[in-house]
Amino acid sequence: MFTLAHAATWLVVGLIGGSLAGMLVKGRKAGFGLLANVGLGCAGAVIGGALFAMLGLFPGLETIIISLRDVVAALVGSLVVLAALWLWSARRAS
Incomplete structure (x- = not known):
């Protein structure tokens, strides 16, 4: 039950993961901004958690703790979201 x-x-894991992804992609400390970082990180946490569950990596991601593995899953998921957005915008532009 949620x-x-x-x-x-x-939200906390999403903020951390989204901020790290924003810093990696944008090269700025603020990333995309607070709300965009939280949104990106939460989407990344969902996608990263699902991806890692399908691959059998980092068991126990559904527990209610903030750990490095949760942040790594959110970061990887956020980077997947950013790559998908980049591909979508590149395809749309052409």
Whole structure:
């Protein structure tokens, strides 16, 4: 069951993962900005968590803790989201 603790954990992990992805891609400390970083990170946390679950990597991602493995999953998922957005915008432009 999804609880308020899950939502709070996802927001924190999403903020960290989205900020790291923004810093890697943009090369600036602020990344894309607070709200965009949170949105990107939360989407990345969902995608990264699903991807890692399908591949059998980092078991126990569904627990309510903030750990390095959760941040890594959110970062990888955020980078996948950014790559998909880049491909979509490049395809749309041509």
